[in-house]
Amino acid sequence: MSSMNIASSAGSARSFIEIDSLEKTFHARGAGARGKGGFKAVDNVSLDIERNSIFGLVGESGCGKTTLSRAVLFLDPPTGGEIRIDGIDMRTLSASRLRTFRKRIQIVFQDPNSSLNPKMSIENSIKEGLNNIKYAAGEPERRAKLDNRVDELLALVGITPGHKTRFPHEFSGGQKQRIVIARALSVEPDFLILDEPVSNLDVSIQAQIINLLLELKEKLSLTYLFISHDLNLVSYLSDKIAVMYKGQIVESGNTERIMAEPVHPYTKKLFSAIPGVTRIDEEQELVFHVDEPGYSEGLPEGYCFYPSELAEGEAQASPQMLEINDGHSVACFEA
Amino acid sequence: MSDRVNDSKNSGASRGAGSTGGTVLKIENLHVSFGEGETRARAVRGIDLEIHRGELHALVGESGSGKTVTSTCVLGLLPTPPAIIEAGSIYYKGHDHEGDLLQFSEDKRRRTRGREIAMVFQEPGKYLNPALRVGEQIMEMLRLHLGFRGEAAEQRALEILETVGLGGNRRVLRSFPHELSGGMKQRVMIAIAICCNPSLLIADEPTTALDVTLQMQILKLIMQLRHKFDMGILFISHDLAVVHDIADRVSVIYAGKIVESGSRDEIFNSPQHPYTRLLLASVPDAAKRGKKLVTISGKVPDAEHFPTGCAFHPRCPLAEKRCADEQPPAEKLDGSRSASCFCLGKEWPA
Numbered sequence: 290m291s292s293m294n295i296a297s298s299a300g301s302a303r304s305f306i307e308i309d310s311l312e313k314t315f316h317a318r319g320a321g322a323r324g325k326g327g328f329k330a331v332d333n334v335s336l337d338i339e340r341n342s343i344f345g346l347v348g349e350s351g352c353g354k355t356t357l358s359r360a361v362l363f364l365d366p367p368t369g370g371e372i373r374i375d376g377i378d379m380r381t382l383s384a385s386r387l388r389t390f391r392k393r394i395q396i397v398f399q400d401p402n403s404s405l406n407p408k409m410s411i412e413n414s415i416k417e418g419l420n421n422i423k424y425a426a427g428e429p430e431r432r433a434k435l436d437n438r439v440d441e442l443l444a445l446v447g448i449t450p451g452h453k454t455r456f457p458h459e460f461s462g463g464q465k466q467r468i469v470i471a472r473a474l475s476v477e478p479d480f481l482i483l484d485e486p487v488s489n490l491d492v493s494i495q496a497q498i499i500n501l502l503l504e505l506k507e508k509l510s511l512t513y514l515f516i517s518h519d520l521n522l523v524s525y526l527s528d529k530i531a532v533m534y535k536g537q538i539v540e541s542g543n544t545e546r547i548m549a550e551p552v553h554p555y556t557k558k559l560f561s562a563i564p565g566v567t568r569i570d571e572e573q574e575l576v577f578h579v580d581e582p583g584y585s586e587g588l589p590e591g592y593c594f595y596p597s598e599l600a601e602g603e604a605q606a607s608p609q610m611l612e613i614n615d616g617h618s619v620a621c622f623e624a
Numbered sequence: 625m626s627d628r629v630n631d632s633k634n635s636g637a638s639r640g641a642g643s644t645g646g647t648v649l650k651i652e653n654l655h656v657s658f659g660e661g662e663t664r665a666r667a668v669r670g671i672d673l674e675i676h677r678g679e680l681h682a683l684v685g686e687s688g689s690g691k692t693v694t695s696t697c698v699l700g701l702l703p704t705p706p707a708i709i710e711a712g713s714i715y716y717k718g719h720d721h722e723g724d725l726l727q728f729s730e731d732k733r734r735r736t737r738g739r740e741i742a743m744v745f746q747e748p749g750k751y752l753n754p755a756l757r758v759g760e761q762i763m764e765m766l767r768l769h770l771g772f773r774g775e776a777a778e779q780r781a782l783e784i785l786e787t788v789g790l791g792g793n794r795r796v797l798r799s800f801p802h803e804l805s806g807g808m809k810q811r812v813m814i815a816i817a818i819c820c821n822p823s824l825l826i827a828d829e830p831t832t833a834l835d836v837t838l839q840m841q842i843l844k845l846i847m848q849l850r851h852k853f854d855m856g857i858l859f860i861s862h863d864l865a866v867v868h869d870i871a872d873r874v875s876v877i878y879a880g881k882i883v884e885s886g887s888r889d890e891i892f893n894s895p896q897h898p899y900t901r902l903l904l905a906s907v908p909d910a911a912k913r914g915k916k917l918v919t920i921s922g923k924v925p926d927a928e929h930f931p932t933g934c935a936f937h938p939r940c941p942l943a944e945k946r947c948a949d950e951q952p953p954a955e956k957l958d959g960s961r962s963a964s965c966f967c968l969g970k971e972w973p974a
Contacts, residue, residue, distance in 0.1 A: 349835035461923050491686040492862055493920040493939075496906035500917055520836060521865060525908035525917075548910055562840040565865025565909060568888075569840065571847040 303376055304337035305512055306344075306361075306480060311335070312369035313353075313360045330356040331367070332536040335610065338480075338529075343506065343513045345527030345544070347520055347559070353536040354516045358482045361514070362394055363387060374480065392422055395473035399485035401465035405457040411468050412453035415439050418475040442471040445508075446501060463494035467501065474509070484516045499526065520563045524548055529616070532556045538610070542617030552619045647717060648823050648856040649675040649698065654712035656693050656702070658927070665927035667693045669880040671712075672954065675824065675856040680847060682859045682867040682888075685877035686924045691860045694877075695826045698858070699743055700725065700733040716741070718823035739769040742817035744846075746829040748809035752801040758812050759797030762819055769820045784819045787852070788812075788845060807838040814845065821853055828860045843870050864907050868892055873960075876900045879925055879935035882954070886961030897963045898940045901972075934965065942967040 313331040330353045338344045348354050360367040363379055372379045374393065382390055398404045405414055416435060425434040440450035446467040448460075457465055466486060473481060483502070487495040499522070505511060517523050523530060524544055531541035532555065540553040551557045610618045656668040668690040675681045685691045696702045698714055714725040718740040721732065728736065745751045753761055762781040766772040772780055781797060788811040790796045801809055810830060817825055827846060831839040847870050850857050861867050867874060868888070875885040876899065884897035895901045905918035922939040925931060931938050937947040944967060952964045 349837065463923060491924055492864065492903060493686060493906060494923065496908070496917040496919045499908060500919060503916075518835065521907070521909040524910035525912055544910075544913070558837060562836040563865075564836070564839065564843075564863065565868045565907070567869070569844050569847060569869045571844060571851075 303373075305340035305375060306336070306338035306514075307373040308334060308336040308338075308361065308370070309373075310370040311357070311360060311367050311372065313356055313365065314368045330536050331360060334370070334533075334536075334538050336531060336538065336541065338512060338514060340479075340512055341506070341510050342528040343515055343526050345523035345530040346514060346516045346533060347518065347523050347530060348533035349518065349559075352533045354533055355484060356536075357533070358396065358484055358514065358516055362391065362396060362482065389422075392476040393478050394480045394482065395476065395478040396482040396484060397466075397469055397473050397486045400489050401462065401469045402457070404469050405465060407457050410454050410456055411443075411448075411460075412439050414457075414468070415442060415453075415472045415475050418472055422476050424475075438475070442475055443468075445474065445505070446471040461494075462490050463497060466490065466498055470498075470501070470505070474505070479510065480512045480514070482514045482516070485518070486515075487522070488517065488519060495522075520560065521565060524563075532559060537620060539620045540618065541610075542614070546614065546617050552613060552617075556619075645676050645678060647674055647715075648677050649673070649717075649858070650715040651694070651698070652713050652715065654694065654697065654714065655710040656690075656697055657708050657710055658706050663928060666930060667707075667880055667927045668697070669930070671877070671880070671882055673858075673875055673882065673885075675858055677823065677854050677856050678850055679872045680850055680857045680859055680870055681873045681875065682861060682871035683875050683877055684861055684864060684867050686862055688924055688926055689877045690880040690927075691862075691877055692828060693880075695743075695828055695858060695860055698725065698824075699737055699741060699826060700728075701737075716824070719821075735769075738765060738822075739820045740822050741824045741826065742820070742822040743826045743828065744810075744813050744817050744830045746832050748806070748813040748833075749801065751813060752809060754801055757798055757800055758804070762797075762812070762816055765816055765819050781815075781819070784815045785812075787818070787849075788815045789841070790815070806834055807842065810834065810838075810842055811845070814842075814849070818849060818853060818855075822855055824856050824858065825850070826858045826860070829862070830859075831866065832861075832863070839866070846870070864904060865909075876903070879930045880927065881935065881964065883936065883965070884961070884963040885954075886957075886959065886963075890959055890961045896957060896961070896968050897965050898942050898967065899936050900963075902941075940967075941973050942970050 311331055311334045312329065314327040314329045316327040334357060336344070346354050346357070356365065359365045361372055377390070379387070379390070405411070416439060419435055419438060424438060425431045428434060439453055443450045443453060448464060448467055448471065457468070460468065486502070487498050490498060502513070506513060515523060515526055527544050529542065530544050530547050531538045532553070533539070534555045540547060540551065540556045547556065548560065551560050610620055612618045651671055651673040654668055654671045655666070657664055657666045659665055671690070671694055673681070673683070683691050683694065693702065697709065709726060716723065716725045718736065721736055721740060725733070759778065759781055762784060763772070763777040766777045766780055778797070782794065785791065785793065785796055790808060790811050801812070804812065830846065831842050834842060843866065846857065849855070859867070859871065871888045873886070874888055874891040875882045876891070876897065877883070878899050884891065884895065884900045891900065892904070895904055902918060902920045906920060908917055920939050925935060931948070933946070933948045933950055934940070934952050937943040940947065947966055952966045954962045954964045955968065956962045
């Protein structure tokens with residue numbers, strides 16, 4: 290399944306996806322590119338994703354998970370740092386090369402209702418992608434080949450190919466998400482970004498889609514960046530987990546290790562809140578205001594974890610990732 | 625059901641002095657449908673549910689299972705028509721009122737709603753009035769139901785804010801909903817709900833829109849409040865993990881019927897109904913790493929086309945012939961639980 294015509298030039302020691310010191314700053318209107326400040330939605334993020342693995346990205350709403358994924362796709366080009374996919378630096382690609390290259394990376398969003406065009410039959414939705422990559426262009430019997438490809442893709446995700454002339458509203462939520470996945474796979478990507486792909490689905494349907502994703506990953510040697518706020522799900526799926534907080538990765542490592550021994554105070558706090566583990570101890574005094582953002586006063590959402598634990602002077606500096614164990618890193622201030 | 629097991633183990637100390645543990649709500653054989661003829665949707669088909677004071681009763685189900693229809697029916701907020709309450713009774717015993725809610729006059733219902741039966745919704749942003757200061761919205765309740773006026777109302781509102789963890793801050797009273805974070809808005813919603821000291825709180829997915837750390841705080845707050853105010857809570861959720869963490873009793877609803885009901889420990893440690901068993905097995909968590917998730921085949925039926933017999937039979941691996949023809953009655957099992965299934969105890973296919 291690799292009809293990639295762009296040279297793969299990976300050194301053997303390199304990860305499939307290398308994200309290095311990635312930054313994405315948004316500027317307020319009128320402030321100009323050199324205007325002071327701006328809002329750093331993604332700040333100094335470095336990640337390595339191994340081929341054919343699932344990398345889980347967790348964090349609370351507004352922490353920059355989605356911005357990061359859009360920056361990786363170059364939908365919102367990052368304002369700093371590097372992204373290398375299979376050894377190719379995305380920044381060096383010309384606009385047209387970027388277009389062809391991008392088919393290797395696809396994204397599945399949370400809400401299939403807004404990712405499928407309601408006025409297009411699902412067949413046409415999938416063909417759109419195939420036409421974009423000029424599938425079977427100029428070949429004899431192109432139409433038949435296109436039709437076959439659509440049938441093949443639908444069968445792959447468990448949708449009866451005979452239903453391909455139907456429209457999105459004729460399918461249930463879980464089926465729609467399957468169709469979205471089929472469409473993403475139509476251009477033969479090797480890297481999928483899954484942005485909360487099951488959080489809109491019913492509990493009994495979630496498991497079906499998760500099993501499908503795991504199956505497809507093996508069958509097609511895919512690599513996933515799985516973004517979710519559902520820690521139970523991420524800990525079930527991922528080989529590695531990165532915890533994001535206010536635009537920065539505060540801890541990353543192998544799932545088992547990070548779940549067993551979270552180091553960063555934010556990770557600890559987040560994992561201690563995973564529902565379904567122990568009954569909440571209602572006798573224990575509630576600590577209020579812990580993560581209530583300072584309300585109004587123009588403060589950004591969230592608050593910084595460090596100042597409460599470190600002297601104020603130190604808190605001004607930006608923390609660095611420190612590898613504390615094989616593949617397990619945590620953001621901290623070096624003494 | 626006098627053999628109620630009080631399984632809120634650590635409740636003793638914090639339980640209010642006035643605690644009786646008596647029934648606050650008893651729904652019997654409730655049937656609700658929408659529309660007629662071809663498009664008739666029988667959303668709720670004979671629900672029985674009992675909630676005691678100081679008890680957090682979770683109603684778990686997927687979308688379209690009838691959870692929200694049941695709760696709006698209790699509140700008297702179900703518009704009739706289009707809804708038709710075909711049968712059943714909702715017995716309520718509160719501070720001042722007692723009797724079948726469905727027989728209450730509209731005026732009496734209005735006086736109960738908000739005063740004795742309160743509700744917290746999923747998206748606080750949608751239910752708070754964006755044009756009114758938060759303090760106004762709390763004091764509105766105090767004035768309307770309890771006759772508080774002026775400074776006294778404000779003082780009481782401040783106390784309530786303190787209770788929900790927005791401690792004694794006049795700034796919060798004077799702010800508009802948009803100035804508050806999601807967690808604070810939900811606390812304000814809770815403050816509005818509890819400010820008249822209700823006997824029954826209906827919480828419909830109150831933490832679904834919140835991040836996990838906030839979710840835990842709000843859940844803990846709700847758990848504590850049920851003892852502090854000695855109220856029964858009907859907690860509606862699709863999230864089994866959340867229910868696991870907070871519930872005293874759990875009822876599992878599928879296609880407008882309660883298929884299994886029991887204490888939290890009974891449901892989570894040894895579920896009996898095939899739907900409950902599959903549902904619990906299909907939830908991913910770290911312990912299931914590397915194993916394939918159990919799935920429930922098919923999809924949730926919609927209310928216009930509930931299958932005949934046991935509504936779960938088309939998706940059930942244990943289903944026999946009669947499951948398609950007859951409706952299994954609720955069967956009382958050991959302990960405090962009951963389940964509706966012909967195949968209880970039948971061996972699970974490999």
